[in-house]
Amino acid sequence: MKKIGALVYRELLISKKFYITSFLIVFCFSVFGYLVLMSMEFGNIAKMFEEVGEESAAVSKNSAYYIFNYFAAFIWCMLFSENGTSAADIKTKWRLYGFTLPVTEKENALVKLIFNVSGIILSFLGAISNGLIISAISGIRFDLEQNVKIYFLIILFWMFSNFFSSVVLSWARTQKEAGLSVILQIFILPLTAAVCYFLMKGSKEFSPYLSIISGEKIEFNALKELGEKILERFGGFALPCILLLIVISYFVNLRMMKRRYK
Amino acid sequence: MxxxxxxxxxxxxxxxxxxxxxxxxxxxxxxxxxxxxxxxxxxxxxxxxxxxxxxxxxxxxxxxxxxxxxxxxxxxxxxxxxxxxxxxxxxxxxxxxxxxxxxxxxxxxxxxxxxxxxxxxxxxxxxxxxxxxxxxxxxxxxxxxxxxxxxxxxxxxxxxxxxxxxxxxxxxxxxxxxxxxxxxxxxxxxxxxxxxxxxxxxxxxxxxxxxxxxxGYKDDVLESHGILKCSRRDYKDIDPADFVSARLNDYGAEVMISDKAAISRKYSGLIIDRAALDEIMVYYVNRSKKEWR
CATH class of the missing domain: 3.40.50.300 (P-loop containing nucleotide triphosphate hydrolases)
Structure with a gap:
């Protein structure tokens, strides 16, 4: 346990700047959201709503609620994405040096697991807290069950997008190899989105919504309906998939860390 | 050892x-x-x-x-x-x-x-x-x-x-x-x-x-190795099997030998200087060429 503590301490020191920056970004975005919603309720935007009518105002409020609730949750997910230690370890040659220390691959993989799980928990708690504040300001009811499922889906999407690049970083021994993870990160998000698009296209249930979300004008109600359908279909699977991905990540990291130099 | x-x-x-x-x-x-x-x-x-x-x-x-x-x-x-x-x-x-x-x-x-x-x-x-x-x-x-x-x-x-x-x-x-x-x-x-x-x-x-x-032991290596300095004429009389490699110049040759005692008996009259480790390394690295400049 002392070894794990030392390794966790080391990783915290290295990633301190990353976590502070991530917190600041999500904090600033959240506060911006609170100010916008407060303005919609009591400020200048509320005055503008009086001119456009109740229906338009409700749509705008709901859109803002969704954006500042769920996009903030997306940004919270940065907390369990790659925190820069793997790349830094390769650059400084700590990864090479680390093999000369009495630390096993299991202990190293366990440290990564601790950070992964802590990041997921923090992201989830952060997203919930933000959601509650947003609901309190906007007056829109916070449906705990629905929001928890949405947060889990967002976490799962982010975890999946990060999975391959973090595996490459565990495997990498040189900076050139580590660079592959950057290339993966650039392509994996649009690739995941493209896969989702083609899956929707092939589905009788979801394909009608494609014309709505890819049309000139995106209808908010149709988008909301799509979101509810996705939630109904897949929301229940998100948490088990997250847990499964955590376990798979641990064992894959462990396998990758055993790789020695050429 | x-x-x-x-x-x-x-x-x-x-x-x-x-x-x-x-x-x-x-x-x-x-x-x-x-x-x-x-x-x-x-x-x-x-x-x-x-x-x-x-x-x-x-x-x-x-x-x-x-x-x-x-x-x-x-x-x-x-x-x-x-x-x-x-x-x-x-x-x-x-x-x-x-x-x-x-x-x-x-x-x-x-x-x-x-x-x-x-x-x-x-x-x-x-x-x-x-x-x-x-x-x-x-x-x-x-x-x-x-x-x-x-x-x-x-x-x-x-x-x-x-x-x-x-x-x-x-x-x-x-x-x-x-x-x-x-x-x-x-x-x-x-x-x-x-x-x-x-x-x-x-x-x-x-x-x-x-x-x-x-x-081997450093002292043994330094003791057994040496640089034999001689003229080009004397160099021609040295059996290639007796040295590691030789550095030639216009005036003579510097020959790395690995058994100082035996060589000094065999080629008496020729000067054998002490060799430092870096010199030993250089001559051994060039051993495949045998003669080099």
């Missing part, structure tokens, strides 16, 4: 193949309580050999034992008892010396913080300054302080003194001599700065193009 002593390192028949380079049948021992200089030019295979014995690379053939234990089966136990120093500091720039102590005290069971702080004081290293602001010499001293502070029985150094100024190198070499005083500690030190090894090594091993050229 005396094989009956307990050895800190035993390498037998180690082979490692790459495209374009092969570490071939490497065998040597480092007796306990001694310091071995592992010498070779850049690209000779020193780092590959060291990485092999530390299990940083997988060997294709051979057997390696560190402190009497198999280097793979007992890897974790071995690594508790050895310390490694590389040519560059592998610690993050944002850490300071105090933080490194906290990290290593968790990693090593036998971490001795008092020894560590004594080395920091001796090397005049600041405790709270970020490592990124250290000079190259300070970084190396910090790495050595960390290496010597967990009661390691074997110190493996890969080009650790390269790039350091003579004052810092001298300071570090003195530390190593102190480390060896109780005869329970051993050092394997790879370097192409043969001057350092001439000062402190008990034994030397030369490697070139992935093969061991010679291995």
């Amino acid at each position: 005396n094989d009956s002593c307990e050895n800190a390192i035993e390498i037998k028949g180690v082979t490692k193949k790459y495209d374009g380079f092969t570490l071939k049948n490497i065998s040597f021992n480092v007796p306990k309580g001694s310091i071995m200089g592992f010498i070779g030019q850049n690209g000779a295979g020193k780092t590959t050999t060291i990485r092999s014995l530390l299990n940083l690379v997988k060997i294709d053939e051979g057997e390696i034992k560190l402190l009497g234990l198999d280097h793979i089966r007992s890897e974790r136990a071995i690594k508790e008892r050895i310390a490694v120093v590389f040519d560059e500091l592998p610690f993050h720039d944002i850490f300071n010396a105090n933080q490194m102590s906290r990290i290593f005290s968790g990693i090593y069971m036998n971490w001795d913080n008092e020894t560590y702080t004594n080395y920091l004081d001796r090397f005049q290293l600041p405790r709270k300054k970020k490592i990124g602001q250290f000079s190259k010499g300070m970084k190396m001293k910090l790495q050595i302080a960390c290496a010597l502070s967990h009661n390691a029985e074997l110190l493996v150094m890969d080009e650790a003194t390269t790039g350091l100024d003579p004052v810092v190198r001298n300071e570090i070499l003195d530390i190593f001599l102190e480390y060896l005083q109780d005869e329970k500690h051993s050092i394997l030190m790879s370097s192409h700065i043969t001057g350092d090894l001439e000062k402190i090594a008990d034994s030397v091993t030369f490697i070139d193009r992935g093969q061991i050229l010679l291995s």
Whole structure:
């Protein structure tokens, strides 16, 4: 346990700047959201709503609620994405040096697991807290069950997008190899989105919504309906998939860390 | 070399193949309580050999034992008892010396913080300054302080003194001599700065193009080797089998011989000068050419 503590301490020191920056970004975005919603309720935007009518105002409020609730949750997910230690370890040659220390691959993989799980928990708690504040300001009811499922889906999407690049970083021994993870990160998000698009296209249930979300004008109600359908279909699977991905990540990291130099 | 002593390192028949380079049948021992200089030019295979014995690379053939234990089966136990120093500091720039102590005290069971702080004081290293602001010499001293502070029985150094100024190198070499005083500690030190090894090594091993050229006690190597200086006319009378290689110039020849006593008897009247380790290395590296300029 002392070894794990030392390794966790080391990783915290290295990633301190990353976590502070991530917190600041999500904090600033959240506060911006609170100010916008407060303005919609009591400020200048509320005055503008009086001119456009109740229906338009409700749509705008709901859109803002969704954006500042769920996009903030997306940004919270940065907390369990790659925190820069793997790349830094390769650059400084700590990864090479680390093999000369009495630390096993299991202990190293366990440290990564601790950070992964802590990041997921923090992201989830952060997203919930933000959601509650947003609901309190906007007056829109916070449906705990629905929001928890949405947060889990967002976490799962982010975890999946990060999975391959973090595996490459565990495997990498040189900076050139580590660079592959950057290339993966650039392509994996649009690739995941493209896969989702083609899956929707092939589905009788979801394909009608494609014309709505890819049309000139995106209808908010149709988008909301799509979101509810996705939630109904897949929301229940998100948490088990997250847990499964955590376990798979641990064992894959462990396998990758055993790789020695050429 | 005396094989009956307990050895800190035993390498037998180690082979490692790459495209374009092969570490071939490497065998040597480092007796306990001694310091071995592992010498070779850049690209000779020193780092590959060291990485092999530390299990940083997988060997294709051979057997390696560190402190009497198999280097793979007992890897974790071995690594508790050895310390490694590389040519560059592998610690993050944002850490300071105090933080490194906290990290290593968790990693090593036998971490001795008092020894560590004594080395920091001796090397005049600041405790709270970020490592990124250290000079190259300070970084190396910090790495050595960390290496010597967990009661390691074997110190493996890969080009650790390269790039350091003579004052810092001298300071570090003195530390190593102190480390060896109780005869329970051993050092394997790879370097192409043969001057350092001439000062402190008990034994030397030369490697070139992935093969061991010679291995033995340093004093024996220096005593048995010499540079025979002669005219071109006298050089023609020397049997090629009697020398390692010869450096020719317009006026004469400088011939590296490996058995000074026998050669001085055979070619009496010719002058044989003492050879330094770096000269021995240069002549052995050119052995395939036999004659060179």
